[in-house]
Amino acid sequence: MKKLGYILLVIVLASCGGAKKVTTTETVEDISSKRLVKEYYNNAIDFTTFDARTKIKYRDKKGTKPTVTLTIRIEKDKQIWMNASLIGFSGARALITPQKVQFYDKLNNQYFDGDFAFLSQYLGVEIDFFQLQRLLTGQTVYDLREGKYTFKETQNGYEVIPRKQLDEVNLFFGINTQNFVTQEQRIEQKDNGGSLDIAYGDYKEVGTKIFPFLLDILADDGKNQFQVQIEYRDIDLNGEVRMPFSIPSGYQEIKLNAKR
Numbered sequence: 001m002k003k004l005g006y007i008l009l010v011i012v013l014a015s016c017g018g019a020k021k022v023t024t025t026e027t028v029e030d031i032s033s034k035r036l037v038k039e040y041y042n043n044a045i046d047f048t049t050f051d052a053r054t055k056i057k058y059r060d061k062k063g064t065k066p067t068v069t070l071t072i073r074i075e076k077d078k079q080i081w082m083n084a085s086l087i088g089f090s091g092a093r094a095l096i097t098p099q100k101v102q103f104y105d106k107l108n109n110q111y112f113d114g115d116f117a118f119l120s121q122y123l124g125v126e127i128d129f130f131q132l133q134r135l136l137t138g139q140t141v142y143d144l145r146e147g148k149y150t151f152k153e154t155q156n157g158y159e160v161i162p163r164k165q166l167d168e169v170n171l172f173f174g175i176n177t178q179n180f181v182t183q184e185q186r187i188e189q190k191d192n193g194g195s196l197d198i199a200y201g202d203y204k205e206v207g208t209k210i211f212p213f214l215l216d217i218l219a220d221d222g223k224n225q226f227q228v229q230i231e232y233r234d235i236d237l238n239g240e241v242r243m244p245f246s247i248p249s250g251y252q253e254i255k256l257n258a259k260r
Helices: 001-010 026-042 116-123 131-138
Strands: 048-060 067-075 079-086 089-096 102-106 110-115 149-154 158-162 169-175 184-190 195-206 211-219 223-239
Touching: 048 158, 067 131, 079 131, 195 223
Parallel strands: none
Antiparallel strands: 048 067, 048 223, 067 079, 079 089, 089 102, 102 110, 149 158, 158 169, 169 184, 184 195, 195 211, 211 223
């Protein structure tokens, strides 16, 4: 996991798998759920490009790492670009598409050039580009428009769970009843006891929508645990974004052992 530190936001999805569509006869509960799902996505930010500056804090059993400044740029459904810097100096850069994951580390003169299939094998779970994109933009990792979900109203909002949990994972989502933003989500992996918890806070307006400027992530693979806090500073939507990326010559390729 150390060598993947600069694409930590990919690794954060280590407990996630692909959602499966379920078709059943529509009921009153189905109609109510559809209305709530529609309201949820009506209140989500809509964009063609997303440009954000963030602060990343990381902690594991060895302690707290230095705070990293991370610029995140997204061309919706096409590519995610990240640039990490420490004390004003660029340390690493990543370019992620639905087909490929690439990054290079300027501090150690190393690079990685692979795809989600390889990372899924390395991490032991299925992950994809769209799950990462949804996580970074304040939405539930799984698309609530796919499958059937039950909405249970609580004191804090709606508790959202699948009518039938998936074979690989258990899913739990929390949605605020006032403005239909994501409050929390939990993904539990059944085979190894791994889990991913994400709590959202510090909601502010971005355009005409409400967006969580603080994400607290706790990931546990059943053996090790780490925490990541993402604090958004500035967010711009639908502007022109540049995503320069070129692996420098002479860098050593990082060979990841899929068997761990």
